[in-house]
Amino acid sequence: MDVSTDLVSHHHAGHHPHQHDSGHDHHELGWWRKYVFSTDHKVIGIQYLITGLIFLLLGFTLMMLMRWQLAFPGRSLPLIGNLLERAVGPGAMPDGRMTPDFYNSLGAMHGTIMIFLGIVPVAFAAFGNFVVPLQIGAPDMTFPKINMASYWAFFVGGIVMLVSFFVPGGAAKGGWTSYTPLSVITDKGGIHHWFFNGQTLWLVGFILLITSSLLGAVNFITTIIQLRAKGLTWMRLPFFVWAQLVTAFLLLLAFPPLEAAIVMQLMDRIGATSFFMPTGLVVNGAAVAISGGGSPILWQHLFWFLGHPEVYVLILPGMGIVAEIIANNTRKPLWGYKSLVFAALVLGFLSFIVWAHHMWLTGMGSVVSAFFQTTTLIISIPSVIILSAFFISLWGGSIRFNTPMLFATAFLPMFGIGGLTGIPLSFNSADLYLHDTYYVIAHFHYIVAPGTIFALFAGIYYWFPKATGRRMNEFWGKVHFWPSLICMNVIFLPMFLQGMLSMHRRWYDGGQGWNIANEKVWGLSGFQWNVPISAAAWVMGLAQIPFIINFFWSIKRGEKVNDNPWQATTLEWAAPSPPPHGNFAVTPVAHRGPYEYSLPGRERDFTMQNEPIRDSDREAYAAAAAAHH
Amino acid sequence: MxxxxxxxxxxxxxxxxxxxxxxxxxxxxxxxxxxxxxxxxxxxxxxxxxxxxxxxxxxxxxxxxxxxxxxxxxxxxxxxxxxxxxxxxxxxxxxRQLIYRILVFTVFFVLALFFLTYLHWYDPISR
Amino acid sequence: MDIPYTTTARPDTGLWNAKIGIWLFLASEVMLFGGLFSAYVFLRLDALPGYWPHGLLNVPVGTMNTAILIGSSVTVVLAWAALKMRQFNRYKIYMGITILCGIIFLAVKLAYEWPDKFQHFGAYIRQDRLEKYEEYLGNHHMLERGLEPRVEITGHLHNHDALHDPNIHEYEVQLDQVNAAPTDPASDRPHFWPLPKSQKIAVIEKADVEHAEMFVPKHNTFFATYFTITGLHGLHVLGGVIVFTYFWLPIGANLYKRNPEHLANRVEVAGLFWHFVDLVWIFVFPLFYLL
Structure with a gap:
């Protein structure tokens, strides 16, 4: 965590007012308490960011390995193959060739790591921790110690997940959904330890991650309710704060049923119970010695009860980040702030009653199916409202295309593609064909990869000056952006084709041995399309190098900037950069809404939330209200 | 209240x-x-x-x-x-009002959760 | 740096931080136990006729434990009230009783109820061999009465090795009353007081058995849910006892001298958690012991 130390210890000489009570305990803390076991929301946010980014890179690396096997099945992986064999033990990559088991491990862990150790920690915990208290003008989170516990629970959970790669038998292989009964009977017997095996560690790691999310969610909600600055009423909150609030509620209420399910699966694995094990289960020709009487469908219900709200956990913080950046760089108020807020609330609410659309193939009855198809279609309405509001916000703005804005603008069509391609999947009849094909992969990756992850990059470029007092390099930012955007589309667009050929997402040989994958579409067979996809994935890996270098280089050597380099309006820019322990020199008071850009009668084109109302403002409000009617 | x-x-x-x-x-x-x-x-x-x-x-x-x-x-x-x-x-x-609001949401979602058992009972295929 | 509203209420919400925090936490707990209870309903609705057992748990002991937990809920709210009235000695007494109740509850569970189940044996008879064991099952009688069939023979396993030794081909079971006199109308329904085991011994061939096991979690889905839910509930009781003990010992109670209201708030928050644990038990008790 060396980086985080620099990020926050960097002091501006003139910016450290000690007359505030933020001073005293600040100086007594030793290095460990200040940077490692810190209770300061900014340090914790940065810890989350760095750890989460490392996990994102790791999860991406797993996928780059899988892409080799998909493009060139059975061929030995040059250079890295032998190294990997030494790292994760024999049996994973004999002679550099990937075994099916190792391939399955990579697939399961790619999903798990990307979602639960990468995106959620960065989108929710890192940005939420760093930005939310600053945006609401609070000195810290309401429960700083719980905040620290949340990070460390996450950290240990991540370590447990990583350790599972190195235990005999390797990491979990049941997919990120861990469907039963497969995930109960896997990783057992033979070389597998009864406890230190991939799937059991996956479950244990998950309990820790859920604990972390739970502690974080309680803290976020309480903070947003209790510590808003004076005058910062609900309808003056930046949209980012709203997005984080809804996300926190989703984590708070959707995760516990999965925790219950995970405890039950642990019982099934360790205690040989039959929560998810049906009567008369036969494996490899032999009846399994269990009581039976359980239901695999029960696992699916409980899993997707979390799983669907989780989708909005992934996307809402991204939307929040994009909203801030769009308003800032179009230099005009966000269009339809109220609709955005209510759309986010409705989205959160509805996300709890659509989960069974992940389970069409379980063969549900027509009434149940009709119910979930209806709710699924309804939930697309708030998403469309949010996306439309962002697009309309661009209209007529004098847009500044800096790096954060490039990523934020790219988010819009990418999320749009991801969202719209989901509509066919919401229909039972279409989904029966497309289920578990590459079409589904392309659909949700468009939402989380060029969608959420682009939003995360945008956020990192945007708030970097607040954390360090320096700006990331613009040129290298653009070198990062353009190849990433192109590669993302080269990777995921052809997957729609593959999916429509009915290529299954879990094929170990990339489809080579399947007739349907050898049909030609646009010049290449479904199987051959794997080669450009894989190549694009590896190029995208290279395209992240400028970002990594830019990130670390800019901490020390980036262009020094003032406290509000983007001329933004929200309260975090009223704090010094980097903000000291306790954040604000003078506790801020909010006098206006979050996005008062280009307010008539003002000499500057942005008016910060803590600037008092003047007569010219009242005239401007009156004129705007009159124009409305 | x-x-x-x-x-x-x-x-x-x-x-x-x-x-x-x-x-x-x-x-x-x-x-x-x-x-x-x-x-x-x-x-x-x-x-x-x-x-x-x-x-x-x-x-x-x-x-x-x-x-x-x-x-x-x-x-x-x-x-x-x-x-x-x-x-x-x-x-x-x-x-306080606020606590009720939190609980109303929770009650709604816990009902949604129990709804799944209803679905299971209702659904002739998995019965 | 001080976080605002740790002991005083924020004017517009009327609440201090921890009060909101604990209610949010309890909301998530509702969802956690909601998940477990929905699994209970799911599995119970799914169980084939006769496969969801009745009357296997000790009702008098369960009733007593319920009363103990309710009593502790009363004393913890009295402890809080005593702090509000600044009667520290009373607080110590009430809190002491609460902690004691929590410990007794756990002790009864871990030292008596659970081990007692582990000593009990049951064998599910294969559907096509039920007739062979009619004298222990009494299914003709059950059918006449319009009751669910019996598919399991329970009691004390005399040859314990039979569970693991493949060379032993039958179980010798000292029968429970219900299997000893299956057609006795008194066996139609569970009893409040557990009946002593009969002297009758039945020999059950392993070949006729679908699944046989002591009353451990893997015995059937009933015991799986029972042990999981009561185990998780027990962990909550343990957590509550630890927190209360901290507030009761001088290290926590010293807070009273510095800021009595702060201690009262903490006890209130911990108390809310304790009441919730009680509330969960209020549903566990009838669902597992009685119905």
Whole structure:
């Protein structure tokens, strides 16, 4: 965590007012308490960011390995193959060739790591921790110690997940959904330890991650309710704060049923119970010695009860980040702030009653199916409202295309593609064909990869000056952006084709041995399309190098900037950069809404939330209200 | 909610809006008698809960015709008990608006969760 | 740096931080136990006729434990009231009783109820061999009465090795009353007081058995849910006892001298958690012991 130390210890000489009570305990803390076991929301946010980014890179690396096997099945992986064999033990990559088991491990862990150790920690915990208290003008989170516990629970959970790669038998292989009964009977017997095996560690790691999310969610909600600055009423909150609030509620209420399910699966694995094990289960020709009487469908219900709200956990913080950046760089108020807020609330609410659309193939009855198809279609309405509001916000703005804005603008069509391609999947009849094909992969990756992850990059470029007092390099930012955007589309667009050929997402040989994958579409067979996809994935890996270098280089050597380099309006820019322990020199008071850009009668084109109302403002409000009617 | 009581705390927000808050249960020493008055109530509710426990046990051995009926009766008594604990011991009979809002959401989502068991029962294929 | 509203209420919400925090936490707990209870309903609705057992748990002991937990809920709210009235000695007494109740509850569970189940044996008879064991199952009688069939023979396992030794081909079971006299109308329904085991011994051939096991979690889905839910509930009780003990010992109680209201708030928050644990038990008790 060396980086985080620099990020926050960097002091501006003139910016450290000690007359505030933020001073005293600040100086007594030793290095460990200040940077490692810190209770300061900014340090914790940065810890989350760095750890989460490392996990994102790791999860991406797993996928780059899988892409080799998909493009060139059975061929030995040059250079890295032998190294990997030494790292994760024999049996994973004999002679550099990937075994099916190792391939399955990579697939399961790619999903798990990307979602639960990468995106959620960065989108929710890192940005939420760093930005939310600053945006609401609070000195810290309401429960700083719980905040620290949340990070460390996450950290240990991540370590447990990583350790599972190195235990005999390797990491979990049941997919990120861990469907039963497969995930109960896997990783057992033979070389597998009864406890230190991939799937059991996956479950244990998950309990820790859920604990972390739970502690974080309680803290976020309480903070947003209790510590808003004076005058910062609900309808003056930046949209980012709203997005984080809804996300926190989703984590708070959707995760516990999965925790219950995970405890039950642990019982099934360790205690040989039959929560998810049906009567008369036969494996490899032999009846399994269990009581039976359980239901695999029960696992699916409980899993997707979390799983669907989780989708909005992934996307809402991204939307929040994009909203801030769009308003800032179009230099005009966000269009339809109220609709955005209510759309986010409705989205959160509805996300709890659509989960069974992940389970069409379980063969549900027509009434149940009709119910979930209806709710699924309804939930697309708030998403469309949010996306439309962002697009309309661009209209007529004098847009500044800096790096954060490039990523934020790219988010819009990418999320749009991801969202719209989901509509066919919401229909039972279409989904029966497309289920578990590459079409589904392309659909949700468009939402989380060029969608959420682009939003995360945008956020990192945007708030970097607040954390360090320096700006990331613009040129290298653009070198990062353009190849990433192109590669993302080269990777995921052809997957729609593959999916429509009915290529299954879990094929170990990339489809080579399947007739349907050898049909030609646009010049290449479904199987051959794997080669450009894989190549694009590896190029995208290279395209992240400028970002990594830019990130670390800019901490020390980036262009020094003032406290509000983007001329933004929200309260975090009223704090010094980097903000000291306790954040604000003078506790801020909010006098206006979050996005008062280009307010008539003002000499500057942005008016910060803590600037008092003047007569010219009242005239401007009156004129705007009159124009409305 | 003690809505009728006078707001004892008033927050004046910068641009002139006046927002009324409630602070009637502020932890002040003058509410000692207020708390003392509750002690008997707590004891009484404790007694009631014990009584209902006995009742649940007794009713479970009474034949209501079908087992489903026994289930229903048992759950009704349990819900009454749970309601007493929540209302009196957990002070939900006089809590802030905000807590109710959080709980309303939770109740909705927990109902959604139980809805899945209904689905399972309803769905002829997995039955 | 001080976080605002740790002991005083924020004017517009009327609440201090921890009060909101604990209610949010309890909301998530509702969802956690909601998940477990929905699994209970799911599995119970799914169980084939006769496969969801009745009357296998000790009702008097369960009733007593319920009463203990309710009693502790009363004392914890009295402890809080005593703090509000600044009667520290009373607080110590009430809190002491609460902690004691929690410990007794756990002790009864871990030292008596659970081990007692582990000593009990049951064998599910294969559907096509039920007739062979009619004298222990009494299914003709059950059918006449319009009751669910019996598919399991329970009691004390005399040859314990039979569970693991493949060379032993039958179980010798000292029968429970219900299997000893299956057609006795008194066996139609569970009893409040557990009946002593009969002297009758039945020999059950392993070949006729679908699944046989002591009453451990893997015995059937009933015991799986029972042990999981009561185990998780027990962990909550343990957590509550630890927190209360901290507030009761001088290290926590010293807070009273510095800021009595703060201690009262903490006890209130911990108490809310304790009441919730009680509330969960209020549903566990009838669902597993009685119905």
């Amino acid at each position: 003690n809505e009728t009581q006078q707001p004892t705390a008033t927050e004046v927000i910068a641009d002139g809006h006046v927002k009324a808050g409630h602070a009637q249960e502020e932890p002040m020493h003058d509410d000692h008698s207020h708390v003392a008055a509750h002690v008997n109530k707590y004891l009484m509710v404790g007694g009631l809960l014990l009584l209902f426990t006995g009742l649940t046990v007794f009713l479970s051995y009474v034949d209501f015709g079908t087992h489903k009926m026994n289930m229903a009766v048992g759950m009704v008594v349990a819900t009454i008990k749970a309601g007493l604990v929540a209302m009196i011991f957990m002070h939900l009979n006089a809590e």
